[in-house]
Amino acid sequence: MRKLDALEALAQLAVARTTEGDGALTEATRIVGAVVGSDDVRLFVGDGVTFHAYPRTEGEDFFGLSPEGLLYADQELRKLGHSAVFTVGQDRQHHLLAPTDGRQAGTYVAFGLWTGQTYGGTVVARGPWTATAAGRAGRFLESAGPALATMLELVADADRTERLQQQMNALADVARVFTRAQSMREVVEEIASAVNSATGFLCSLDLLDTRGRIAMRSTAASRFTGTPLYEAWLALIRAPDPIRKMIVRTPQPVVLPDLQNDPRISEEAREFYRRSSLVSAITLPLLFQDEVVGLLRAASLKPTPFDPPTVELLRNLALQAAVVVKGAQLWRELQRSRKKLQSRNQKLLHQISERERAEEALQRSEEMFRDLVENISEVICTMDEDGRVTYVSPVVEQITGYSPAEVVGRSIADFIHADDLPLIESFQMTVSELLERSEFRILTKSGETRWVGISSRPISDGDRVVGLRAVMADITDRKQAEDQVKYQAYHDVLTGLPNRRLLMDRLAMALAQRRRDDQPLAVMVLDLDRFKLVNDTGGHAIGDELLQRVAERLTNTTREGDTVARMGGDEFLVLLPEVAGVKGTCEIAERILERFRLPWVLAGREFNVTASIGIAMYPQHGEDSETLLRNADTAMYRAKDQGRDNFYLFASAVNVDVRHRVAM
Numbered sequence: 001m002r003k004l005d006a007l008e009a010l011a012q013l014a015v016a017r018t019t020e021g022d023g024a025l026t027e028a029t030r031i032v033g034a035v036v037g038s039d040d041v042r043l044f045v046g047d048g049v050t051f052h053a054y055p056r057t058e059g060e061d062f063f064g065l066s067p068e069g070l071l072y073a074d075q076e077l078r079k080l081g082h083s084a085v086f087t088v089g090q091d092r093q094h095h096l097l098a099p100t101d102g103r104q105a106g107t108y109v110a111f112g113l114w115t116g117q118t119y120g121g122t123v124v125a126r127g128p129w130t131a132t133a134a135g136r137a138g139r140f141l142e143s144a145g146p147a148l149a150t151m152l153e154l155v156a157d158a159d160r161t162e163r164l165q166q167q168m169n170a171l172a173d174v175a176r177v178f179t180r181a182q183s184m185r186e187v188v189e190e191i192a193s194a195v196n197s198a199t200g201f202l203c204s205l206d207l208l209d210t211r212g213r214i215a216m217r218s219t220a221a222s223r224f225t226g227t228p229l230y231e232a233w234l235a236l237i238r239a240p241d242p243i244r245k246m247i248v249r250t251p252q253p254v255v256l257p258d259l260q261n262d263p264r265i266s267e268e269a270r271e272f273y274r275r276s277s278l279v280s281a282i283t284l285p286l287l288f289q290d291e292v293v294g295l296l297r298a299a300s301l302k303p304t305p306f307d308p309p310t311v312e313l314l315r316n317l318a319l320q321a322a323v324v325v326k327g328a329q330l331w332r333e334l335q336r337s338r339k340k341l342q343s344r345n346q347k348l349l350h351q352i353s354e355r356e357r358a359e360e361a362l363q364r365s366e367e368m369f370r371d372l373v374e375n376i377s378e379v380i381c382t383m384d385e386d387g388r389v390t391y392v393s394p395v396v397e398q399i400t401g402y403s404p405a406e407v408v409g410r411s412i413a414d415f416i417h418a419d420d421l422p423l424i425e426s427f428q429m430t431v432s433e434l435l436e437r438s439e440f441r442i443l444t445k446s447g448e449t450r451w452v453g454i455s456s457r458p459i460s461d462g463d464r465v466v467g468l469r470a471v472m473a474d475i476t477d478r479k480q481a482e483d484q485v486k487y488q489a490y491h492d493v494l495t496g497l498p499n500r501r502l503l504m505d506r507l508a509m510a511l512a513q514r515r516r517d518d519q520p521l522a523v524m525v526l527d528l529d530r531f532k533l534v535n536d537t538g539g540h541a542i543g544d545e546l547l548q549r550v551a552e553r554l555t556n557t558t559r560e561g562d563t564v565a566r567m568g569g570d571e572f573l574v575l576l577p578e579v580a581g582v583k584g585t586c587e588i589a590e591r592i593l594e595r596f597r598l599p600w601v602l603a604g605r606e607f608n609v610t611a612s613i614g615i616a617m618y619p620q621h622g623e624d625s626e627t628l629l630r631n632a633d634t635a636m637y638r639a640k641d642q643g644r645d646n647f648y649l650f651a652s653a654v655n656v657d658v659r660h661r662v663a664m
Contacts, residue, residue, distance in 0.1 A: 006034070007147070008568075010148065011567065013031075013147070025054040028151060038127070041123065042123070042124050043148060044122045111124075111137070111145075112145075113146075146494075150493065172473055174324060176471060184328060188207060188217075191205050195314075199298060199314065201298040201300050203296065203298045205296055207294045208244075208293060243256070243264060247292065248292050251285040251287050257303065259279060279302060282297070284296045286321050294325055298314060341355070341358045344358060378473045379396045381470050382469050385466060388411055388412075392408060400444045400445060402444075406445075439454075453475045454472040454473075456469065490502040492566040499566065500568070503573055506577075511623075511625065520617055520618055521576060522579045522617050523575055523617075523629060524588075524647075525571065526572045528609055529612055529640070530609065531570040534602075546602055546609065549600060550572065582649065585615060586615070590647070596610050597645070610644060612639040612647070614647070615648065615649045616628045616632035621650045638651075
């Protein structure tokens with residue numbers, strides 16, 4: 001594959017990454033391998049402590065390289081601050097990548113991918129390699145680096161957004177159990193199911209009695225249900241459990257990296273874990289106001305799955321689960337107290353002292369229940385049949401700026417963004433229907449707009465629906481993260497200009513308009529002359545600044561309605577949707593060249609960098625986007641062949657070699 005074709009293909013893949021999934025990364029490694037002569041190429045991106053490999057692979061063995069060796073390469077390439085070539089020694093015992101001296105051959109070669117001064121990741125290719133081949137591959141990958149780094153950055157952004165969304169959904173799912181479950185058994189099973197779905201571990205939830213003994217264990221979430229191991233799983237409730245006693249005394253998470261041999265757990269439990277192939281686990285307390293109300297257990301088939309982010313997620317889920325469990329217990333206690341009070345009022349009116357004690361117990365339960373509602377991270381509110389708020393928890397002030405007193409008595413529609421009011425019609429239908437989830441914008445007291453997600457269910461009085469009970473969460477950060485990913489899909493990260501994807505959309509729209517009114521349009525491909533010399537003499541930071549200044553000059557030189565886009569590297573494209581024929585187009589090209597002949601002052605130094613421009617006109621030189629871009633690119637190379645610092649209008653099919661200049 002030609003290097004130019006490969007670079008263009010990689011640039012297209014970098015743009016398409018947000019919609020084509022990891023298949024784009026697989027194709028990128030195939031393209032790189034075809035150019036550098038390797039059958040096995042992988043991309044890695046790390047944070048200095050851990051890393052991820054693409055295309056994704058099962059296990060921790062990356063085509064013969066150890067994770068420690070790849071982590072070393074990632075750390076060393078970050079220190080250097082520029083692209084570098086490394087060779088991997090044959091002795092896997094050391095797991096290290098050592099700098100090549102230009103003479104020895106190696107089994108693997110690693111390259112740092114840099115965009116300016118930003119480290120984007122590492123590409124590793126299987127050899128064998130010679131010093132000459134490694135150097136040639138390095139020069140190609142230096143050109144391909146921005147595209148590959150962009151792809152890895154988009155992958156990392158998408159992964160981070162996905163993980164954030166999963167965590168927020170998991171916490172919201174656990175919170176919604178409070179409004180959904182009808183019994184403690186349902187509370188336990190639904191929380192365990194939500195944690196299983198969020199983490200992928202084998203999770204169980206144990207409720208403890210006041211003496212720290214297991215009172216109830218989740219069953220539906222266990223993957224052993226219905227198997228011979230199921231009875232053994234349930235039997236562990238009765239087995240000695242020092243870990244449970246340890247957590248009841250000191251409520252802190254306990255990680256068990258070796259379940260099958262850990263002396264802290266019973267032999268019955270260790271035997272069960274051997275038979276089930278479970279390797280490691282973590283047990284966390286469900287802590288509510290210094291009381292351990294239960295345990296959250298998560299087990300894995302892998303030896304070390306509980307890294308700090310995972311432990312933090314499990315800790316948050318355990319805290320949320322504790323609030324829900326205690327709330328359900330208090331609610332049941334409240335209901336029992338009310339029934340008990342009613343019965344005693346009817347049967348034992350003469351026993352005033354007993355009634356007073358029951359009322360005191362009821363008051364304590366209600367106070368604890370109110371503490372629960374007021375400290376949960378989501379807003380809990382109730383509304384009547386007309387949508388007026390009858391109760392709202394104090395957390396509402398943190399999100400909206402309104403105190404509960406300012407909200408109660410008003411319609412929920414008073415706080416909704418005007419453009420989202422139609423959504424309220426659907427939301428209010430839940431007064432007579434089932435649980436519904438909605439997302440819309442609200443206006444805070446200061447006038448700020450924030451996104452919220454809300455789930456609701458009807459409140460019934462016998463057969464009559466009298467209102468709604470709802471849980472509302474602030475999802476503004478998630479919405480902003482989604483908007484940022486969408487922006488990066490259509491714009492160049494360095495210059496902020498439209499990228500190829502957005503340019504192609506605008507070109508297609510302009511062509512459709514020109515076909516209707518039978519008018520011409522023009523496409524210019526602009527490439528900087530001797531840009532590599534600027535990078536070599538001034539460094540990549542100067543090169544990046546030059547590209548940003550080029551974007552500014554082009555934008556200021558062209559007209560409103562024209563589109564200036566960066567296609568990758570030092571190549572830009574200008575779309576002129578309305579031109580006065582060939583003469584008007586050439587006048588614009590000449591004006592651009594004149595501006596580019598002015599010196600470029602970068603970091604106190606003066607550089608002379610000109611441009612070569614290729615022009616293709618619709619309909620003379622093509623009637624579709626791909627043909628126009630290809631012909632403009634061909635014309636640009638003809639301009640370079642004729643001495644640079646000029647423009648060239650694409651010649652017709654008879655290959656007339658005419659250099660178009662217009663007397664100004």
